[in-house]
Amino acid sequence: xxxxxxxxxxxxxxxxxxxxxxxxxxxxxxxxxxxxxxxxxxxxxxxxxxxxxxxxxxxxxxxxxxxxxxxxxxxxxxx
Numbered sequence: 001x002x003x004x005x006x007x008x009x010x011x012x013x014x015x016x017x018x019x020x021x022x023x024x025x026x027x028x029x030x031x032x033x034x035x036x037x038x039x040x041x042x043x044x045x046x047x048x049x050x051x052x053x054x055x056x057x058x059x060x061x062x063x064x065x066x067x068x069x070x071x072x073x074x075x076x077x078x079x
Contacts, residue, residue, distance in 0.1 A: 004062055004074060007031065009038045013070050017045035021053055024075065028059060031077045036062065042070040050075075 008027055012020035020041035027037045039050065047064075050073045054061045062074040 004036055004076075006038045006074065007035045009040070011040045012046075013040050013042040015041070015043065017043045017049065019043070020046045021049050024050060024073070025053070028057075028075065028077050033077050033079060035077045037075050037077070039073045039075075040067075040070055041073065046073070047071055 010023050024039045054075050059078045060076040065072040
């Protein structure tokens with residue numbers, strides 16, 4: 001498995017929905033096209049909300065990894 005360079009990491013563990021998603025949206029807006037953002041979230045809603053938003057907004061969901069007690073989402077800004 002190749003390692004993706006992460007340009008910005010957001011630790012949103014412990015924040016309730018929609019906090020992690022809103023932090024990702026802000027980071028995507030600030031990132032350059034091709035920028036990679038990682039979000040760590042322990043909120044159950046993020047498991048579906050973050051991938052759905054990434055897909056709906058036309059960006060790339062690079063990976064979703066289940067860690068102990070949280071998820072690691074990695075997204076690439078596509079436009």
